[in-house]
Amino acid sequence: MYIFSVDITSWVQAKKNRKQMTKQENLLQEIESKKTEFKTESYPMSIGELINLHKNGELIINPDFQRYFRWSNTQKSRLIESILLGIPIPSIFLFQREDGIWEVVDGLQRISTLLQFMSELPEVEDVPKKGRLVLEGTKYLPHLEGMVWEKEKDEDLELPNPLKLFIKRSKLNLSIILSDSGTNAKFDVFQRLNTGGSFASDQEVRNSVMIMIKKDTFTWFKELANDENFANTISLSDRLYDEQYPLELVLRFISLTKYEYTTKKELSDFFDEITEKILQDDDFDYENAKIDFENVFSTINQVLGDDAFKRYDGTKFKGKFLESAFEAVTIGLAENIEQYDFPDDNNLLLNKVKELHSNETFIRYTGSGSNARTRIPKIIPFTKEFFRK
Structure with a gap:
């Protein structure tokens, strides 16, 4: 019985050793493979x-x-x-x-x-x-x-x-x-x-990468960032404009409406990944993505103007631009916009945005101490349901 126990222990250890050796060999192969990509x-x-x-x-x-x-x-x-x-x-x-x-x-x-x-x-x-x-x-x-x-x-x-x-x-x-x-x-x-x-903000780095790899993609993002309806709904400081934050908001909207985000990545890394995917995707549908973007922001501008992404205190919209409000309103509306009949439903959308700021779920995941990595996986499914007509 003792000998059998020793044999089992040796077998288990040998199996562990083989796994470790396989991982080491795979690592060496990965290094050699990737080294050839950087000459x-x-x-x-x-x-x-x-x-x-x-x-x-x-x-x-x-x-x-x-x-x-x-x-x-x-x-x-x-x-x-x-x-x-x-x-x-x-x-x-x-x-x-x-x-x-x-x-x-x-x-x-x-x-x-x-x-x-x-x-x-x-x-x-x-x-x-x-x-x-x-x-x-x-x-x-x-x-x-x-x-x-x-x-x-x-x-x-x-x-x-x-x-x-x-x-x-x-x-x-x-x-x-x-x-x-x-x-x-x-x-x-x-x-x-x-x-x-x-040297640059995260978005400036992405902009520069787009310019180097596929300038038409950068031009497309820039045109969306200059869209009049979009520009009218965001209230940003000069510093954020200098750091190309409007382009990051465009990327945020495209990323969160067309790709799935998980908590495995920091949000900035996720945006980097989506930028790379779009640059490499010859079949990315720029035309329809632009139509969806313009429909959402023309509606938001018509109904809310520059109040769209500010906090509603029960009486009026006030304060500075809120990323969490931007995510909730734009993603929620994008998911459900075909259910609405604008301009007849303008007041319905306005009231939903007002109600959003007193909603328990929205407050819980966007209050003090929250961050994008924990907020977005909760807010996205919530807002898609919340803005359903």
Whole structure:
């Protein structure tokens, strides 16, 4: 009996070991498989060479990206300080197109700062002209204050020529994503480098990815964000407009009406995933998705205007824009809009929105302490039922 027990124990242990070995082997295979999708080259290049490549059209910054070039003068001056002092600067990531042209994937702020300082930053339609960069004094180099690359007026302080030559000869590390990398390489690298960083909001990163991968998709989202009815129903701060939050709201509506969300993902990761799915889906029905969007927001604007996504206190709508109200009203109406007969049912919809804010379920899942990850799986089925006529 004792021997049999030992044999069973050994068998179980051997089985566990085989499972572990299989997992380890699978992991190694996954790594080898995915490694082939990311083909890169890395080498240093002088700033002068990099600027010349840009002047010759061999290195490009997508014009749409310049909308996101918003480093402060302090940040720009610190970059110049770092170069002059030899402080390490993060690598510039570029994507090599099939025609050999390099596109900036990560490094927009650094390259644009250098181009602006040297008066080589191109003008872009609908983007305010940056003008030349006048440096600020920095922590270690306070005498940079007022310095410019080249004098335009007698009183200008031109950077000494030896320092200009030093900057031109200073090297930046370049990482080139080669054109025969996997189809998702540019998407993944850009997203991982920028998400959570100071370069852009999550939605700005998605916008940039769309511009790089399929600009028509970005244009489609932008047109929806500029829809007059949609714009009239949201009341947002200038900061949220600057961070492209209206486009995130469009994505939020598309994602939650056409795809299923689970608590396995953070909401931002879910939106990233849906963006990637839409970009890769040649059969995505842009036309009907746009019709559905316009129907919902034209109705909401007609009935509620800019009160649509504010809290109702029993007497009036007031306060700031609420994501939870946006989700509940838009998703609930989108699910049931064909049951309504507008404009005859305008008052019915208005009253339902008012009642929503005193509804026990809505209050429980949208009150203090709630977050999108726990809220949305509860609110979506609730609101689809709540707005049923």
